Amino acid sequence: MIEMLEGRFFKTFVTVVQERSFSRAAEKLGYVQSTVTAHIRQLEQACGKKLFNRLARGVEPTEAGEEMAKFASQFVQLGASLAEAMNRLEEPRGTVCLCALESFCVTRLPLFFGSFFATYPNIRLQLETGFFHDVVDSVAHHRADLGIVSQHPGRADLVFYPLQEERLVVVASPELGDLYDAAGWEGLSGARVVGFGSRCVYQTAAGELFSAKGLMAKDALEFASLEMIKQTVSCGLGVALLPEIGVLEEVRTGVLRVLPAEPVVLTHGLIERSGREPNAAARRLRQSLLEFFGKV
Incomplete structure (x- = not known):
């Protein structure tokens, strides 16, 4: 029957x-x-x-x-x-773990988070920061639901969604800027390279750029915070390659100067584990990030 x-x-x-x-x-x-x-x-x-x-x-x-x-x-x-x-x-509730670069969190995400949590108050975010390989490993080994990295990881076990192109510019203090005006890159031959450290993609790009200009990175200063790097550079202790969006205010007020070098352009993107069905909170965060950055 x-x-x-x-x-x-x-x-x-x-x-x-x-x-x-x-x-x-x-x-x-x-x-x-x-x-x-x-x-x-x-x-x-x-x-x-x-x-x-x-x-x-x-x-x-x-x-x-x-x-x-x-x-x-x-x-x-x-x-x-x-x-x-x-x-x-399908209701967007629960906890989602997002691992991202500290500089991207500081410069790109505050406005997004404000509107996101106003719309989805039942979603709890566990936000972790780290360098490129930290983020990739966290997502690949299921410690994070989603990650934001500065370039395509080139791994078959991860899906990459482009979010935002990032222009990196060379910044220095006004005093070092005057040295550049007087003697070009040779005038900065003794300057230290300030950055996030050898594990950071920004630092790798900075090393290549500064090496081509004759600046050696052997006296590099390393900090985990974008704010610390900017303060160190503004004191005249070195030059740095940083996201343009992260130094706009300092450049506008004359605290930092952008030196005339070809910008380095990276494509930040969202990553998740291939073949893994994320929970409703992670799916909503992924969709909202893509919408916020105009990718859907």
Whole structure:
């Protein structure tokens, strides 16, 4: 018997019982009346009983129909409960772990977070910062749901979604800027290179750029904070390659100068583990980031 039954037959049956009419049930369900008739016929064939008596105006359940109604109603309610449970899985709630570069968090994400958490107050964010390889390893080994890195990791086990091009510019104090004006890059031959350290992609790019200009990185100063790097450079202790967006205010107020070098352009992007189904909170964060940066 069960092999002959479908959920839509029960829904049609319950609607006919409620409406006491095949035609009104069809109208309510958006069917033609012949579809309702066919569904009820299928149920009658499955249980071997007549389920409705036709009256002058409408129909009424037979004794078998009354018995069927008990089970049909439970089946419809169960279906509704199942649909509700599945929908709850899509609700953006719970904890999502995001691992990102500190400089990107400082310069790009505050405005995003303000609007995101106002819209999704039930999502809790666990934000971690690290260098490029730290972020990649955290996502690859399931310690973070999502990561933001400064370039494509080139790994088959990770999916990369481009977010934002980042221009890196060479900055120095006004005093070192004057030395550059007087003697070009040779005037900065004794300057230290200030950055995030050898594990940072920015620092790798800085090493290549400064080496081409004749600046040696052997006296490099390393800090984990963008703010510390800017303060160190502004004191005249060296030059740095930093995100342009992160030094706009300092350049505007004359605390730092941008030296005339070809900008280094990197493409920041969102990464997640390939083949892994993220939870609803992570999916919503991913979608919101892509929307915020205009990538969807």
